[in-house]
Amino acid sequence: MTHTTSNYRRLTTTVLALACLLLSPLSFSQSLSESDVQAFIRSMQAMQPLQDKYQDVFDAEEDDADDDIDFSRLMSDGIRRMKGHPAYNEVESLVKQQGFSDIENWASIGDKVVQAWFALEMGAQSPQIQAEMNAAMAEIENNPNMSEAQKAQMRAMMQQGMSAMATGASAPEANKKAVRPYLDQLKAVMDTEE
Missing domain, CATH: 1.20.5 (Single alpha-helices involved in coiled-coils or other helix-helix interfaces)
Incomplete structure (x- = not known):
C-alpha cells in the first residue's frame, strides 16, 4: 500500500x-500594451452613456455582489453578473467598436489594467497601509465593546483589504509599465464610473 x-x-x-x-x-x-490601455480607457469613456442609462442595474449589481471580491477579476466578474441583461449586449457592441474581439477579451484586458493601476497606486503606500491595517486589527481584537459577530465582520473587511493589497502586489511589471503613462486618464475615467 x-x-x-x-x-x-x-x-x-x-x-x-x-x-x-x-x-x-x-x-x-x-502582457498589456500601451494600445490595450488606450483602448480600455476609450471604451470606458464611450461607456458613460450606458452607465447613465442603466445606473439602476449597475447599482443593484453592486448591492448583490459577493462580499468576497476578487480584485484580480473586477471587470470579468462584473460582466459575468451582467449576463442576461440588455446592457450586456450593448456593452459587447460598444467594446467591439473600440477594437476588442468580444466582451470577454475586453474584461480580461480591463482586469489587467485595473490590477496594474491598483498596484501603482498602492506601491509606495504599501508598508504604511499594512502597518495601519495591523494596528486597526489589534484595536478590533482588543475592543471589549464589540461583539464577536462585529469583530468577525471587521476581520472579513480587513481580509478583503489585505487581499486587495496582495492582488496589487502581484501585477506584472510589464503591465504596470504600460499603465503608468495613463494613470491620470485612467483615474479620470474610473472616477466618472463610480
Whole structure:
C-alpha cells in the first residue's frame, strides 16, 4: 500500500507540474500594451452613456455582489453578473467598436489594467497601509465593546483589504509599465464610473 501511495503522489505531482507548465504561458504571456490601455480607457469613456442609462442595474449589481471580491477579476466578474441583461449586449457592441474581439477579451484586458493601476497606486503606500491595517486589527481584537459577530465582520473587511493589497502586489511589471503613462486618464475615467 505504501508503494501504491508513493506512486500515486508521484503521478499527481507530475500531472500538476505539467499542468502548471502548460497553463502558465497562457496566463502570463500576454502582457498589456500601451494600445490595450488606450483602448480600455476609450471604451470606458464611450461607456458613460450606458452607465447613465442603466445606473439602476449597475447599482443593484453592486448591492448583490459577493462580499468576497476578487480584485484580480473586477471587470470579468462584473460582466459575468451582467449576463442576461440588455446592457450586456450593448456593452459587447460598444467594446467591439473600440477594437476588442468580444466582451470577454475586453474584461480580461480591463482586469489587467485595473490590477496594474491598483498596484501603482498602492506601491509606495504599501508598508504604511499594512502597518495601519495591523494596528486597526489589534484595536478590533482588543475592543471589549464589540461583539464577536462585529469583530468577525471587521476581520472579513480587513481580509478583503489585505487581499486587495496582495492582488496589487502581484501585477506584472510589464503591465504596470504600460499603465503608468495613463494613470491620470485612467483615474479620470474610473472616477466618472463610480
